[in-house]
């Protein structure tokens with residue numbers, strides 16, 4: 001038998017989660033966000049499963065190129081725009097829409113040998129990461145229109161706190177005043193805003209994490225939002241240890257048994273993408289039963305408490321996250337978010353597609 005670790009990817013769950021986007025934002029078109037290798041699920045695999053999406057959002061020109069080469073003809077949006085003017089001819093040739101977030105990009109488009117460019121003009125409404133300040137928006141749009149290279153200009157922003165109780169009111173008001181009197185469609189909502197703020201849906205939405213079946217909210221589970229986990233990271237016990245009271249487990253001997261106990265050794269470690277900073281107590285499923293991680297995660301293995309699963313043995317099934325154990329819970333126990341765990345899945349982990 002080969003190493004039992006596998007990432008199962010449910011294509012049915014992907015399609016279901018897109019239907020949740022449709023149900024939440026029925027009047028908007030949706031760019032399925034498939035940057036970072038489809039949040040770790042495989043960019044082309046996700047694009048194929050979500051071919052009913054209205055478009056795809058990626059980071060770089062090389063991802064857009066891969067999609068076109070694989071035959072996808074849908075609109076594609078480059079979320080960070082172009083990084084240098086020499087990308088523009090290829091962008092125009094592939095018919096890829098680009099975020100424009102800074103004046104140098106306006107100048108670059110207006111002096112490039114291109115036509116029919118689709119621009120998503122990014123407005124900084126309070127995230128202070130990328131975008132034009134509200135008072136420069138009308139001028140930037142005018143300059144782009146006068147340049148004569150555009151097919152269209154969509155007005156866009158990104159929310160900093162759509163996932164918590166602070167919400168989007170401030171940024172929405174900034175966006176409304178920045179775009180007042182400026183022609184063009186609007187594109188604002190990430191998953192959190194799609195799920196909670198219909199007033200931000202507008203013409204185009206940009207769902208990412210919800211497509212992969214994780215909740216963007218700390219106070220609401222994916223199941224409560226009718227989202228289904230797409231990735232289940234599964235392995236098996238490859239050894240069982242009987243440990244006496246006072247004995248330790250793993251590197252650094254950080255976990256010491258208080259009484260005699262059985263410990264299972266799982267074929268999965270930080271080189272597979274499991275977070276090394278997950279500590280004792282992080283939830284794990286063994287034979288469907290919840291138990292806990294013990295001690296430090298090694299490169300290729302980790303240890304679990306078999307006290308709640310006395311019948312478990314070598315070969316028992318282990319779920320690290322996914323079906324039955326939300327990735328958000330594991331992430332929270334490791335002091336991070338689901339996005340980081342999913343995108344960190346290592347290339348060495350074999351993937352099994354479930355239809």
Ligand SMILES: *Cc1c(COP(=O)(O)O)cnc(C)c1O
Nearest residue numbers: 033079158190191206207208209
């Ligand atoms: C990644 C990204 C998204 C998707 O965000 P989720 O929280 O995963 O839904 C949307 N918009 C932009 C600009 C992004 O970079």
